Amino acid sequence: MADKGxxxxxxxxxxxxxxxxxxxxxCNLCEAQLPLGxxxxxxxxxxxxxxxxxxxxxxxxxxxxxxxxDPSGDRLRDWLGWSxxxxxxxxxAAIVPMGFCYPGKGKSGDLPPRPECAPAWxxxxxxxxxxxxxxxxxxxxAQKYYLDAPRPTLTETVRQYADYGPRFLPLPHPxxxxxLWLKRNPWFEREVVPALRERVKHFS
Numbered sequence: 001m002a003d004k005g006x007x008x009x010x011x012x013x014x015x016x017x018x019x020x021x022x023x024x025x026x027c028n029l030c031e032a033q034l035p036l037g038x039x040x041x042x043x044x045x046x047x048x049x050x051x052x053x054x055x056x057x058x059x060x061x062x063x064x065x066x067x068x069x070d071p072s073g074d075r076l077r078d079w080l081g082w083s084x085x086x087x088x089x090x091x092x093a094a095i096v097p098m099g100f101c102y103p104g105k106g107k108s109g110d111l112p113p114r115p116e117c118a119p120a121w122x123x124x125x126x127x128x129x130x131x132x133x134x135x136x137x138x139x140x141x142a143q144k145y146y147l148d149a150p151r152p153t154l155t156e157t158v159r160q161y162a163d164y165g166p167r168f169l170p171l172p173h174p175x176x177x178x179x180l181w182l183k184r185n186p187w188f189e190r191e192v193v194p195a196l197r198e199r200v201k202h203f204s
Contacts, residue, residue: 014046017128024100024121030114033103040100041067044125048094049203051126051135052076053142055173056099056113067095075174076138081197086204093203094132096125098141109177113141134166134199139173155185161192169196 021044028038041057052068060070068076068087077087086092099113100121106112126132137143140154147164151157157170164170172178172188182188 010046013128013130017044017046017125020124020128024125027100027121029116029120030101033114034101035104036062036102038101039065041065042096042100042121042125043067043088043090044094044096044129045090046129047091047131048129049131049133050093050200051129051132052093052095052138053135053146054095054097054138055141056097056110057102058110059102062102067097072173072175075176079171079174079193079196080200082200082204089204094125094129096122098145118145133203135168136196137164137168137170139171143170155181158188158192159185161195166199169199171196 021042024042025040027040031038036059039057039062041061054068057067058070058072061067066088067073073087077084080087097113097117099117101114101117103111103114135146137146143150143154143157146168147157147170150170151160154170154172157164158172161170169192171192172181
């Protein structure tokens with residue numbers, strides 16, 4: 001009976017998540033502020049054990065609807081030690097950025113994620129993803145939103161990554177723009193990347 005009850009609960013949760021994802025993908029909360037219009041990019045499942053919280057889609061992701069479908073995604077997958085097939089398997093990994101839509105271009109790259117997304121949707125989505133064991137906080141926006149006591153700088157927060165475990169693991173953004181940061185902080189690929197790979201190697 002317990003197994004049957006668990007299956008019923010899981011099926012009900014799956015239906016609720018599917019309905020919620022449909023609502024998210026139809027969201028037009030900040031449509032007036034989006035230069036390319038709304039196109040929410042998000043992936044989630046009730047079985048995913050890894051959650052990736054990044055910033056917001058770039059134009060390539062906006063156009064394809066595929067998250068991390070760019071050089072930043074290539075580097076992130078390398079950090080994880082995962083293939084594209086593993087990365088895009090929704091049963092393994094959920095991808096819920098701080099902003100679901102392309103926010104537009106600023107003076108030095110894309111604008112910050114729109115502030116409406118995370119408060120409106122993140123808690124609702126997380127409530128329907130009960131198997132999440134590890135949340136990757138990619139970049140300062142995710143870290144400031146999710147961590148109770150992030151350090152004054154992203155570098156310090158990432159360096160003290162163990163303080164936020166086992167639930168959270170802060171990472172720098174894997175953008176090619178951060179190549180200089182990676183060169184200046186060789187401890188990241190020497191210490192943090194192996195720890196990340198160790199955490200996720202049993203997820204797939």
